[in-house]
Amino acid sequence: MKIIRNIQAKVRSTSDRWLAFARMMAQFLPFMRKQKRRLILAQLFGLAYIMLGMLEPWPLKLIFDCVFLDKEVPLILVPFLQGLPESHPVLFLNILIASIILIAVISGVFYYFEQLFTSMAGQQVMAGVRLALYSHLQYLSFSFHDRRRTGDLMSRLTIDIRILRDILVSMPIDGSTRSLMAVGVILVMLFMDVQLTLLALVALPILAVLLRKYQRPMKQTFREQRAREGELANVATEVLGSMKVIQGFTREEAEIERFQKENKASLRKGLRGARLEARFKWASELAVAVATAAVIGVAARRVLSGALSPGDLLVFMAYLKTFYHPLRRVSKTAERMARVTASGERIIDLLKIQPTVKESPGAIEAEGITGEVRYEDLTFAYPKETPVLMDIDLHIKPKERVAILGSTGSGKSTLVSLLPRFYDPEEGRVCLDGRDVKDYTLTSLRRCISFVFQEPFLFATSIAENIRYGKSNATPDEIREVSKKVGIDHIIEALPAGYDTLLSERGSTLSGGQRQCVAIARAMIKNAPIVILDEPTTGLDNLSAELVMQALEQLMEGKTVLLITHQFVNARNMDRVIVLREGRIVQEGHPSQILAMDDIYQFQSEIK
Numbered sequence: 001m002k003i004i005r006n007i008q009a010k011v012r013s014t015s016d017r018w019l020a021f022a023r024m025m026a027q028f029l030p031f032m033r034k035q036k037r038r039l040i041l042a043q044l045f046g047l048a049y050i051m052l053g054m055l056e057p058w059p060l061k062l063i064f065d066c067v068f069l070d071k072e073v074p075l076i077l078v079p080f081l082q083g084l085p086e087s088h089p090v091l092f093l094n095i096l097i098a099s100i101i102l103i104a105v106i107s108g109v110f111y112y113f114e115q116l117f118t119s120m121a122g123q124q125v126m127a128g129v130r131l132a133l134y135s136h137l138q139y140l141s142f143s144f145h146d147r148r149r150t151g152d153l154m155s156r157l158t159i160d161i162r163i164l165r166d167i168l169v170s171m172p173i174d175g176s177t178r179s180l181m182a183v184g185v186i187l188v189m190l191f192m193d194v195q196l197t198l199l200a201l202v203a204l205p206i207l208a209v210l211l212r213k214y215q216r217p218m219k220q221t222f223r224e225q226r227a228r229e230g231e232l233a234n235v236a237t238e239v240l241g242s243m244k245v246i247q248g249f250t251r252e253e254a255e256i257e258r259f260q261k262e263n264k265a266s267l268r269k270g271l272r273g274a275r276l277e278a279r280f281k282w283a284s285e286l287a288v289a290v291a292t293a294a295v296i297g298v299a300a301r302r303v304l305s306g307a308l309s310p311g312d313l314l315v316f317m318a319y320l321k322t323f324y325h326p327l328r329r330v331s332k333t334a335e336r337m338a339r340v341t342a343s344g345e346r347i348i349d350l351l352k353i354q355p356t357v358k359e360s361p362g363a364i365e366a367e368g369i370t371g372e373v374r375y376e377d378l379t380f381a382y383p384k385e386t387p388v389l390m391d392i393d394l395h396i397k398p399k400e401r402v403a404i405l406g407s408t409g410s411g412k413s414t415l416v417s418l419l420p421r422f423y424d425p426e427e428g429r430v431c432l433d434g435r436d437v438k439d440y441t442l443t444s445l446r447r448c449i450s451f452v453f454q455e456p457f458l459f460a461t462s463i464a465e466n467i468r469y470g471k472s473n474a475t476p477d478e479i480r481e482v483s484k485k486v487g488i489d490h491i492i493e494a495l496p497a498g499y500d501t502l503l504s505e506r507g508s509t510l511s512g513g514q515r516q517c518v519a520i521a522r523a524m525i526k527n528a529p530i531v532i533l534d535e536p537t538t539g540l541d542n543l544s545a546e547l548v549m550q551a552l553e554q555l556m557e558g559k560t561v562l563l564i565t566h567q568f569v570n571a572r573n574m575d576r577v578i579v580l581r582e583g584r585i586v587q588e589g590h591p592s593q594i595l596a597m598d599d600i601y602q603f604q605s606e607i608k
Contacts, residue, residue, distance in 0.1 A: 027348050028168055031128045035121040039173070042117035046177035049110035054184055055103055057318035059096040061311030114173075122169035129168075130161045133347060141356040142422040143383065151234030156350060159229065160343035171340070185323045192316055193308065196295055200320055203291035207284055214280040218273060222342045225269035232262045288324050295320060357421050359442050366444040369433050370398040371529040371560030373419060378428030380414060388414045389583045392428070398529075401561040403571035403591070406580035412564045415580070416532050419562070420446045432530075450528040452555070454535035456519035458510075463492055464499040466518055470526035482524045486551040488517040513544025520551045531556055533563045537570060568595070 032039065134157060189197040235258060299316060302308045308316075378392040388411045396402050404412045417423055418430050421437055429436045437445055450470070458466050467482065468474045479499060483489040491514060495501040503509045510518065516536060523531065536552060537545040549570065563574060568591075571577050577594045579587035587594060 025168075027351070028125070028129065028164075028344075031125045031132070032121075032168060034128065035124050035169075038117045038121040038124070039169070042114050042121060042173050043176065045110050045114035045117065046173060047180065049107055049114055050177055050181040050184065052103055052107045052110060053181070053322070054188065056100075056107075057315040059099045059103075060318075061309075061315045063093065063096055063311075114177075118169055118173050122165045125168050126161055126165040129164065129347065130157060133157060133161070133350060136351055136353075139355055140353060142417070143356050144353060146382075149234040151236060152231070153350075155229055155233040156346050160346050163340050163343040164347060182323055185319045189316060189319050189323070192312060192319075193299075193302070196299055196302075196316060199298060200291060200295050200323065202294070203287050203324070206287040210280060210283050210287070214276055218276045218280070221269055221273040221276060225266060225273060225342075228262065228266040228269050232259070232266050235259050235262050292320065292324065357424050357442070360438050362439075363441040364439060366432065366440040366448050369448045369529050371448075372396065372398045372431075372433050373530070373560060373562075374431040374434075375415070375418075376428050376431065378418070378425050378430065380411075380418065380423065380425045382423075387426070387583060389418075389425075392585060394578065394585065396560060396562070399558060399560055400576065401556060401563070401574040403563045403565060403574040403577045404580060405565060405568065405571060405577060410580040411583045412580055413534060416534065416562050416564060419530070419532070420449050420451075447526075448528050449530045449532060450523035450526045450555070450559075452516070452519055452523050452531070452533045452536050452552070454538050456512075456515040458503055458515055458518060460503055462497075462500045462502055463495075463518060466503065467499075467521045467525055470522040470524070474525050478525060479521075482521045485554040486517050486521045486524065487547065487554075488514060488521065488551070491517075511544065513547045516544075516548045517551050520548070520555050524555045528559075530560045531562070533561065533565075535564055535566065538566065 137153065137157075186197065186201075189200065296317070299308060299313050303310060303313050373394075373396040375392045375394040378389060379387055380389040381387040392415065404415060406412050414423070418425055419432070419437065421430075421442060424438070429438070431437065432440070432445070432448070459469070464476070464479050467479050471478070476499070480489060483492055483499075492499055492501070501509070520536075533552065533556075537548050553573075561574070563570065565571060571594075572591050574591055577587070577589060577591050578585055579594065
């Protein structure tokens with residue numbers, strides 16, 4: 001009974017793995033259907049290549065049997081060649097030689113088109129999956145991006161998808177054509193000699209046992225290696241983006257050591273996978289070699305006894321080589337299967353993640369927004385953390401300028417992040433013009449809000465394109481106009497290429513104040529009724545901060561403004577100041593009122 005239960009468990013385990021593999025493949029069927037025409041053509045050319053390949057050994061058989069040994073041409077092969085070896089042996093030999101060349105030429109044509117359409121389909125499928133994954137990442141909520149590291153996502157977008165192409169296109173077509181070839185070869189071999197064919201098939205159960213033994217540990221090892229490679233990419237991405245800090249604190253050796261640690265961990269997993277693959281390949285090659293030796297030994301005796309002709313032996317051994325060829329590659333195929341399955345599962349894991357902030361089914365467009373904002377009995381906590389905001393009640397009138405002050409961790413940035421629905425509150429609601437922000441479509445809601453962040457992220461493109469990011473159809477005149485309002489038009493025009501000047505990565509071509517002014521121009525050209533400013537002058541010298549504040553005055557004119565700041569001086573020109581402490585509103589009033597409060601000096605020391 002124990003043996004039966006073990007067999008049943010193994011059968012269930014095997015079936016579960018194949019079902020999991022089938023489910024993974026099913027996830028990518030929509031991408032493959034779009035390439036149906038190319039895939040069908042690749043399969044047809046593959047079948048033609050196989051059928052023609054079945055003819056390759058027969059001219060050699062005829063040369064040995066009919067030219068060298070004076071045997072008659074088998075009627076079943078080429079009836080019109082009957083008697084030709086006796087009457088015109090040279091002509092017969094030339095025909096056979098020409099047929100070898102003709103088969104090779106036509107086979108080459110079929111193989112070329114099979115590979116061409118397979119490659120085209122594979123590239124298209126790979127591009128489609130990459131675009132779908134990239135698009136999916138664009139719409140995932142901030143809660144996802146807060147937890148994920150950029151290097152790992154980049155690894156999945158590039159390396160994993162490239163590996164996945166093998167399983168989506170190349171392996172199915174290659175596997176199906178080779179399977180059909182194996183079936184055809186076995187049928188011909190059975191027709192030629194049943195005993196030798198059965199002897200040749202002895203290798204199959206041995207290879208099946210080896211595959212079962214090695215496939216699971218190889219798959220697990222390659223899955224772990226891909227995870228390690230993702231960590232390695234994380235370290236590299238983080239370090240390469242922080243070279244000023246690293247060199248400024250002379251941490252080069254420490255970062256090299258950290259990279260080497262991750263590199264060694266990835267290397268260990270890769271070497272373990274290589275060892276498993278090498279053992280599997282050695283065992284499978286040995287099994288095939290033993291079976292081949294057994295077939296040759298029996299076949300040679302049958303030739304000596306006259307049961308087989310030398311030509312028959314040549315054809316049979318050619319077919320046996322063809323049959324064993326994919327079996328010899330089974331170790332490589334198993335390794336590829338393990339590797340691509342691990343990569344495929346990593347991609348599927350991302351595609352299955354759903355945004356935590358979702359658009360309501362009946363969401364409406366946010367149009368004609370005046371900029372009235374309400375936070376009603378609001379509580380918010382990040383996943384698995386204590387509440388960041390508690391019992392928030394706040395009413396901001398249209399075109400009112402509100403400064404939000406508080407120490408680090410008091411919840412300032414979180415409070416303003418709830419308005420564009422970067423996150424959704426646990427309790428309570430955020431309203432815009434009297435409606436819950438969840439009632440609006442996400443796109444139209446965020447279109448109503450302009451942002452200026454603490455770090456003015458600029459793209460590695462022209463200054464004009466960076467400003468146009470706020471309004472995709474902005475004209476050159478509009479770009480120059482907002483630049484003039486912000487006060488950086490003379491700086492931009494003094495550059496060698498003016499507005500067409502290409503910025504380096506993160507805009508480091510410009511100074512900190514200039515980058516922030518470009519970001520302000522980007523927000524201004526959007527012309528949204530609400531403006532969110534998140535520490536816009538932090539890290540700037542007094543001159544740059546003054547330049548930025550002048551630009552902000554132009555941006556804030558006639559808008560509802562939420563300004564996050566540590567510096568009370570930046571709140572002097574605001575209509576109201578909100579003071580947060582430990583996630584609660586503790587003070588509220590006009591800047592002069594807040595400044596006159598007894599504990600303002602204690603407050604200022606807290607937020608520094």
